[in-house]
Amino acid sequence: MQCIPSDTLQEFVEKARPFSRKGTVPHYIPALAKAEQTDLSVALYTKEGCVSAGDVSKRFTLQSVSKIITLALAIDDLGRTKVFEKVGMEPTGDPFNSIAKLENQTPSKPLNPMINAGALTVTHLIQGMNNEEKLERILQLVRKMANNDRITVNEYVAKSEFETANLNRSLCYFLKEHKVIDGDIEELLNLYTNQCAIELNCIDLAHIGYVLANDGINPYNGEIILSKDITRIVTTFMVTCGMYNESGEFAIKVGIPAKSGVSGAVLSSIPEKMGIGVYGPALNEKGNSIAGVRLLQSLSNQLQLNIF
Incomplete structure (x- = not known):
């Protein structure tokens, strides 16, 4: 498809940027609180190449965007049957870090891989001899999908998250008590916080989205990075659960x-069309980039990207 000109894309960024003042930068992870509230940038990848606007060189961490990477890797390692024995496939109307549904479910497995309890379970399934090997495998998949071998972990953010991860610790102990996971909780949290602290920019994020849009194939060299079935599963979860408990509203708008x-990262993937990477650290009450969501809504309307 024909991509939008860069100057027009910049106009979209500037129209969406004021919405960032209506959001807040998260403070429960101290390292994230240092972000500039009004930052907003975007990159679009299509078969025609990349177009971007805003300060796309600014780097940020994946945080929950990493959940789609680990889900893809876990399915590739174990197959979908074993993965979904441990985690469900259903959306939830609860916040991403809620423990409520775990207490009400029988058996007490997480409803889906996009909430924290589900993502911790999926990370626990990643294969490897130790955390170093598992993290390297996650990094290698991110690097391949982003076509950037220089991507690494922001250790300052990872440490900040690990030291303040008490709610995720609670989720882990609940999951261990109900035999959803086993092993050392601190080891799992260390891997999970490092996974969330993988650092990249909007262009990297857009390229990951385009690989998903391209059925898991690297458009540069034709390498099959993920199977078509895995990309379908991941993309479906992005639709049903990818925007926390705002997913339904986001799907409609x-x-x-x-x-x-x-x-403040948002990864979008429009099948057979493009990948989009957005960064806007000011969040709405659901935990999504407030200006980023507004920008994506405008782009979807302008470029007729709605898949429904």
Whole structure:
């Protein structure tokens, strides 16, 4: 498809940027609280190449966007049957870090891989001899999908998250008590917080989205990074659960598969068309980039990206 000109894209960014003042930068992870509230940038990847606007060189961490990476890796490692024995496939109307549904479910497995309890369970399933090997495998998949070998972990953010991860610790102990996971909780949290602290920029994020849009194939060299079946599963979860408990509203107003993170990152993938990477650290009450969501809504309307 024909992509939007860069100057027009910049106009969309500037129209959406004022909405950032209506949001807040998260403070429960101290390292994320240092972000500039009015930052907003976007990159679009299509078969025609990349177009971007805003400060796309600014780096940020994946946070919950990493959940789609680990889900893809876990399914590739174990197959979908074993993965979904441990985690469900249903959306939830609860916040992403809620423990409520775990207490009400029988058996007490997480409803889906996009909430924290489900993502911790999925990360626990990643294969490897130790955390170093598992993290390297996650990093390698991110690097391949982003076509950037320089992507690494922001250790300052990872440490900040690990030291303040008490709610996720609670989720882990609940999951261990109900035999959803086993092993050392601190080891799992260390891996999970490092996974969330993988750092990149909007262009990297857009390229990951385009690989998903391209059925898991790297458009540069034709390498099959993920199977078509895995990309279908991941993209479906992005539609149903990717924007936390705002997913239904986002599907109606924007209508594109997307996954957000509390860093302000939003990854979008429009099948057979494009990948979009957005960064805007000011969040709405649901934990999604407030200006980023507005920008994606405008782009979806302008470029007719709605898949429904």
